[in-house]
Amino acid sequence: MKAVFMGLGYIGLPTAAVAASKGIDVIGVDINPDVVNTINSGKIHIVEPELDKVVKDVVEKGSLKAKLQPEEADAFLIVVPTPFRQNHRPDISYVESATRAVLPYLKENDLYIIESTSPVHTTEKMADLIWKERPELKGKIYIAYCPERVLPGNVIYELEHNDRVIGGINTESTEKATVFYQQFVKGKLHPTNSRTAEMCKLTENSSRDVQIAFANELSMIAEKANINVWELIELANKHPRVNILQPGCGVGGHCIAVDPWFIVSDYTEQAQIIKRARETNDYKSDWCANKVLEAAVEFEKKYDREPVIACMGLAFKPDIDDLRESPAKYITSRVVAESNAEVLVVEPNVHTHTTFALMDYKEAYTKADIVAWLVRHKPFLAIAKEENKIELDFCGVRK
Ligand SMILES: NC(=O)c1ccc[n+]([C@@H]2O[C@H](COP(=O)([O-])OP(=O)(O)OC[C@H]3O[C@@H](n4cnc5c(N)ncnc54)[C@H](O)[C@@H]3O)[C@@H](O)[C@H]2O)c1
Structure with missing residues (x-):
């Protein structure tokens, strides 16, 4: 199994390194040459406990190689930023450009997974983009969404032990993505469709936000009273x-x-x-x-x-x-x-x-x-x- 990870930041690098440590041949791709050079020298560019050891180990073994360009593989994971624009509208341009970058390397039976936190329907939009540019692959590759819910500071442990939600654009895609994550995740893998998986990540964080807002509102009422x-x-x-x-x-x-x-x-x-x-x-x-x-x-x-x-x-x-x-x-x-x-x-x-x-x-x-x-x-x-x-x-x- 060979996997390409697009984006080697706080989430992409630990995931790529853990996957590499479990026997997957990983190519980590980043547009930032400093990131690529740092990782290839066995070092890391972010602060995360335990990550330095895992990266050093897999780079020395040759199971993680960082590059500026993707190449042919069995699985492609998109782990690039999804910020919002000034008007609070999501910016999925990084997901789109990472998807365009892997397009030429996709072949029959490949697996394409988005991990970036994304608005609902993003996975289907990217599927449409793939079909438009590579119509011969329609129905012949597997496409899924699998959000990340690790806690910075405890990423290496949580990557392996947290439950994950996996939503394909069809059942075959969900199953194929589940088999992929089974290689390095010990937590339960919960199958669903891509839209629900996208919404699930947004729901988790919105739930926290709403609950904190209740406490914050109470604090202002209490002060007045x-x-x-x-x-x-x-x-x-x-x-x-x-x-x-x-x-x-x-x-x-x-x-x-x-x-x-x-x-x-x-x-x-x-x-x-x-x-x-x-x-x-x-x-x-x-x-x-x-x-x-x-x-x-x-x-x-x-x-x-x-x-x-x-x-x-x-x-x-x-x-x-x-x-x-x-x-x-x-x-x-x-x-x-x-x-x-x-x-x-x-x-x-x-x-x-x-x-x-x-x-x-x-x-x-x-x-x-x-x-x-x-x-x-x-x-x-x-x-x-x-x-x-x-x-x-x-x-x-x-x-
Ligand atoms: N950091 C977290 O705690 C956390 C938790 C859950 C989900 N997420 C989500 O995961 C996604 C990634 O977040 P992050 O914190 O790892 O971001 P990050 O900014 O740390 O890393 C993103 C990396 O992607 C690279 N990149 C940008 N465009 C690229 C492209 N086209 N091809 C290849 N590489 C590209 C950047 O150079 C950067 O190194 C986001 O959607 C974020 O919301 C983050």
Whole structure:
């Protein structure tokens, strides 16, 4: 079995490497020559525990080779980015260009799988594109969609052990794709059609977004009602069938903050709650920024000087260094831009940042008049509260 993986990023590289470690002859293709050179030298260009060992091993054995161009194989996997455009509409141009790149190499009985998170109908659209350009292959190759649901930081384990949903454009395609994944996945493989599989990935992330929006909405109501939201949620969760998530300063990252828009943009009239949840989670970040700015104005009125403000955390969730789509970074940028105060920026998981001069978290806490807790990083939990500080706790550091 020989497989070509198109795209060697956070998902494509670990999947290609794990497949190679299970006996598949893998050609990893990326348009970025630096990525290709790094991998061929047995190294990696992304941060992911355990990945360096697997890649080094399979590159040395010759079972993973990185290239700039695809070549003939039995299976082709599309693992390229699917961002959204400025108007929140999905951009599937990378999927299309990767598909066009493999077109000349497709032959009878080959398997073509999309793993990129994609809007509903993308797999059928790509099937149409393939039939249009290679009509002689119609009905003679297998086409499926299989979304990825691994957690960054635990990818190598989850790639092998998570259940997966596999949706072909017909039953034969689903079966052929299932046999492919059986080679390296120990989790259960659940068969369906391509549309349901596409929607399943979007549903998983939208479900998280909606549940977080509920917690975030509660936090704003509780503040208005002068109720401690952390206590409120803890008590409500004592109900045997209630399980409310924790509020935060918004929702970030490249999945939960992005994928729901793929549903909203195609089903605008129907996707009311999904759209409101996205807006609520985005609004929560502005709400937090406004609270910090208002506290600064109050401080100045009271003490007749600008306060020193500490923005604690930049990452999009606790204990990681990933700042993509991060609400904490957005809030910090607004506070820096819109107040005259000295703003101390803290992110213990990042050494340097292009925009912000980063400060040690303990030093920042000591120096600040106003402390805005933006991310619930573990080291923050050990800081003892000083009575003279104005603390705005948006993520439950003090709960
Ligand atoms: N990162 C995650 O945690 C995660 C989880 C689940 C699903 N996904 C989805 O998986 C897909 C890939 O995400 P990622 O995080 O690996 O992206 P990434 O940006 O880390 O990597 C994508 C790679 O594809 C390459 N590329 C772009 N166009 C190409 C082309 N035409 N041919 C070959 N290579 C090309 C890029 O150079 C890049 O190295 C996306 O749809 C994403 O939504 C990501």
